[in-house]
Amino acid sequence: MKAPLMWLSDFVDIDIEPAELADKLTMAGLEIGKVETGEWGEVLDADITSNRGDCLCMLGLAREISALLDKDISVPLTEAPDGEDKGWAKVEVHDYDLCSRYAARVIDGIRIEPSPEWIQNRLIAAGMRSINNIVDAANYVMLELGQPLHSFDYTELNGNRIVVRRAEPGERMVSIDGVERELDPQMLVIADAEQPVAIAGVMGGADSEVSEHTATILLEAAIFKPGSVRRTSKHLGLPTEASYRFERGVDPDGIRRALDRVTALILEMIPDAAVRDTVDLYPQPIQPQSISLRIDKVNSLLGSDLSPSTMSALLRRLHFNVTEHEEKLEVIVPSYRRDVSIEVDLIEEIARLYGYNSFENTLPGRLCQPGGKNREQKYEDLVRDILTGCSLDETVCYSLTDRSFSDRLLLSPQDDLCRAVKIKNPLTEDLAVMRTTLADGLLSVIKRNLSVKENDIAIFELGRIFLARQENDLPEEKSMVGIAARGSFWENRWNVPSEAVEVDFYQLKWIVEKLLAACGIEDASFTVGAAPWLHPGRSAEVRIGDRKLGYLGEVHPRTVAAYDISGPVYLAELDFDLLVAAGRLERLYSSVPRFPAVERDMALLVSEEVASAEITGIIRETAGALLEKVAFFDLYHGKQLPEGMKSLAYSIYYRSPERTLTDEEVNAIQERITLALEERLSAQLRS
């Protein structure tokens, strides 16, 4: 809100520099964005928080200034006649729940003219346009006293009456801005004998608007329920100066002052005008609110040592009426302070005026627990440590995406991952559903980097996915670890053969294995087949027991094409929650071997269909307790081999914790292994 200093000075004597005043107001919670110097002097630009509706006017700001400067506030009394012609103002209020007070005054002898220059200047300085004398007078009083006012053309009101009621279903009205508004029964309207003539607290109707022919007006000053005005204004998409103030609360005791002030202005501008009649319907006047303020409560909440007299002095400066008792203050709240209703509101007022920076800094005395991270949070750190150590950069992607992600990922409509949570009011179609996999975001990051010629991309994200449940249920939220890579993990690769550094399935698998090992998971298995967006022959599902941990593999060429990127691209995604559940970070020492290992290499010729895991499985089964480990070291396809065959080579390590093994016993085991492999897989030993 813009507040010209000259206007504020009507109410309070301001004897400090504008910049200092702005700082004082800001430090008391009324933020002054800037001080502008215009044609009519300095203007404060105040950013008023939504609890301080009382400060959306000159009088309200002046009250704050009077408290800050410890000066008196002077509100000039304006008097205006009520009129003697009973029956001119006919008002019925049907819905007092939404309109606690309605005052109306009929004035005739009106001549519509431009308003005098001093009014125009003040309106412009405060950021408003000048329209005509009647509208300007109403706006002037709203800016000055905070009470929104409306003037109807009296002769345009059917039956010359006002009915305050809820709108009928399907009722319509053209508002002053020329738009036809559809109303609903939750909205309060001001109607005449036949139809709505204003949307209560929001905007008047075009038919009853004051025009150049208007000779008689009905002035309205009313109190409408904040929540109701807000709802109506939101539904109609129609925020106005009036609705903004009603939403934030208007002083119910300020009605007469505002009505008299605007009347006086009109009578001053149009000396021939005459007040005919006034009604003021206020069946249940609000009672002044009294709050008990406990002295020790103030100090125990603020950590302060303020005396009762300091407290009451501060509150009195803010125009609270204070009576001091032994251990408490009885405080009567001014009617315009709609934001003060309980003890703690008063404590805030004391703290605010005392100055937050005048309180000391302390630390809470009692330590109630050790600080620290829980199990999940420790695993988050671990995952980040391992994956950055594996050359992956961390990314943070939007958790919202567009609806067609499922097409790009080749999901069938029955796929579980099509259970995307839909946003009812998306900002754009790009952010219309919540992600059900991290794959989509990671592939988009690859696309972005390729478009700027960054071709070596190795990234991960640790984030949540969301799967819809029933309509009003909260969705399922799962934390996932996603990995994506293409190109090379190497920084400089000069003179290194590219097949050694280009990402492939096995490099990706190595990362997954590293992560599993770091989490202490030893029993994960890799089985064929995974997600629809992966190459069916180059992907694997990772399982822990019978639970699916995730997948890894090369991205399907059609998905690669759908993201408009170039492959091969590799993706992995693991269920973080399961990783945490299955993981084990505790470590147990086992003694360092005292006797040497015996190493034997074994190259095997097998059919292409045989999987390495079958071979190592048989080796482990057959070798017995002396086997230490089986390490794969070579895969060979080639012309020297028979059609449909491949060669796999393993180093097999034997060790005993008690003695050095002899060649004879190792040879005997090797023979048993060879025999078993030959019997079960028709594997032949290559020399």
Added chain:
Amino acid sequence: MQKDLLRLESEARQRLSGVSSLAELEEIRRKYLGKKGSVTQLLKSLGSVAPEERPALGQAINDLKNRVAAEADAVMLRLEAEAERMRLEAERLDITLPGRGPMQGRRHPLTRIMDEIKSIFIGLGFQIAEGPEVETDRYNFEALNIPSDHPARDTQDSFYISDSVLLRTHTSPVQIHCMEDGEPPFRFIMPGRTYRRDAVTSRHSPIFHQVEGLVIDRDVTFTDLKGILTVFSRQMFGQDTRMRFRPDFFPFTEPSAEIAVSCFVCKGKGCRLCSGSGWLEILGAGMVHPKVIANVGHDPEKWQGFAFGMGVERIALLKYGIDDIRHFFEGDLRFLNQF
């Protein structure tokens, strides 16, 4: 005979001093010390010497032999050292070529800031709590004393899933979960992802991160709030950081405060980062509203405390001098590789 010996020794020494290869050295060794070498020949010729002269002469020849052999060994060491030097010289690398190896991955700048915030608060005895990103209206608003049709909702335009389910607009609902699920005292920070229906611009992102904090105990005060946040800010922004607390409005705290730290670039003089004010607004805080404590089933007459919240992106933008919030979410490696 003695003369012959002297001449032979000086001749051998002279030739050894001129040797430049191991082959040449072997040749000389053979010529003097070999089976048919001059010195060996001299020994063989001892038979023709008078018996009484033999011991002395024999001794002299043996001494000569040892001296020449020692000299030859010395020459050999010199030659070997030289040969090694030559060989290593030939293996010289261009040490100005770049190093080679796998890249080091990096944590995201938002993670780095979060890690820093977490570790400061852990040191102050805080635990870390998390909660769902999709919330009911009750947790996101109602329990926090933000009823529907309250103007405070203006600043928190939300993405809705249904009439009563939305993407959380702040991490404050985690406060409600923590207080509902446990018994005071509480001392938590609550980091997480939050959503507001703001268009994407260089300053605003519809998806962003917050860290909230909550301290509830029997006698936690406003001065404790000031103390904790001062300690935090000085750890985060430097020990010479100055603090500015001023009143603000949040429906779930009372009194409420907006907290600024002195600009760590200009130290308060005013610069572009702080828009000339010398201050950076980084935290919102306040004493937890008694209605909020009552809403979660605790007695506000027994328990009191404070809550605070900060935007992780905002702190990262300030600390790293980043000019566009979109960088955080685009995954551009040219951006990520700077951290």
